[in-house]
Amino acid sequence: MRELTIGKNDAGQRLDRFVAKALPLLPPALAQKYIRLKRVKVNGKGSKKDVRLLAGDVVQLYINDEFFDQPTEANAFLTLFKPQLDILYEDENLMLLNKRPGLVVHADETEKVNTLINHVQAYLYQKKEWNPRGENSFTPALCNRIDRNTGGIVIAAKNAQALRVINDKIRNREIRKLYLCITVGRMQPSQGKLECFLLKDEAKKQVFVYHRPVSGGRSAVTLYRTLETRGELSLVEAELLTGRTHQIRASFADAGHPLLGDGKYGDGAVNRRYHETRQALYSYRLAFDFPTDAGPLNYLRGKAFSVSDVAFKNKYFP
Known part of the structure; x- marks a missing residue:
């Protein structure tokens, strides 16, 4: 937990906007979630995202330390997102992942951050197998979907060629x-x-x-x-x-x-x-x-x- 005291230059801001400026590496959707869960407090109490901060207020942030780093060329993407993957198989072209029940594969109206594809992209970025700045269009992608509350094997393609082949094979029932x-x-x-x-x-x-x-x-x-x-x-x-x-x-x-x-x-x-x-x-x-x-x-x-x-x-x- 860290505490930040509001000075006169920060007074008058909404809580969510102050958090966004103070923790630029914290994804906006995750920041909103933390405020709802009262992991962000003002003077020791949970507050709404639109509360206006006053000079002298103390904001308590029950948030992982790595989000307090300042963004650089090396960590501006998902360097600090900690991927959690159950990998059944992996090679230079693809990964087979054992998705747990309860995890969504892509962002939806209920979850924007903790998704299987975000874990995959962070994992490959941190392994230096994928650099979005060096790509014109390709992004590591999932080849099949599984419902949130269903578990099982999901195929993730690491490159465009593998994605095309797997998609063709799934479409042709191979x-x-x-x-x-x-x-x-x-x-x-x-x-x-x-x-x-x-x-x-x-x-x-x-x-x-x-x-x-x-x-x-x-x-x-x-x-x-x-x-x-x-x-x-x-x-x-x-x-x-x-x-x-x-x-x-x-x-x-x-x-x-x-x-x-x-x-x-x-x-x-x-x-x-x-x-x-x-x-x-x-x-x-x-x-x-x-x-x-x-x-x-x-x-x-x-x-x-x-x-x-x-x-x-x-x-x-x-």
Whole structure:
């Protein structure tokens, strides 16, 4: 914690604007968050961001010391952002990351700073593998997305060539993506295919399932096989043949077997009984099944990567 006393030259400023000037390395969105969380206090008390400071006020800042540094050419980007990544695999072209449930992949209306892509870019910048000042347009990017409350493998491309190849392979279904999930009840049959059309409602951030073509709807195909059943819960492996928003969650719910913990498509009574607030869904295996040329990424052909430690599997199907 550091304290800053307001002098006459700083008096009259809004709290948030004073913090922005005093800590130029602190991202604006993070500064606003810290004020809301009362990690920035005025005279020992939490204050609103628009409070006007008076001469003699003491501002307490419960903020990491590195944000008090002054920006230089070397640290003006994300040098002081401390990346936290679970890296399954990394080479000169890409990274495979095990995203934890609860972390958003890109900034949204709820989170601007603590995102997977920010962790990736800070990591590569600090390793001196990427310098935004030396690039005309390329920025390290994620090749696939996973919902906030779903965990699993995300591919990050380190260069434009790798990004193009992986995007092409995903679009042409040359990368297999397998998920583990827990369904309520037993799928009948125990192994099969779910086919439907999904229509996305942007306002509700939800998809609706149809069993006939509808305007704006997109086909969704999911393969599944039941691995184990205990009581009313089943451990199921699902493979996406298409990659639609909420595809697995909506498809299984439509089949009468929603995912445990799913607050949007699931069974609230069951979720409360098991005290689960996040869908039991994990992108646990990725296989590079390239039937066609992959150019600079041909060395990945035939390789597969898996996450062995999936919390809900360990809990219900140890």
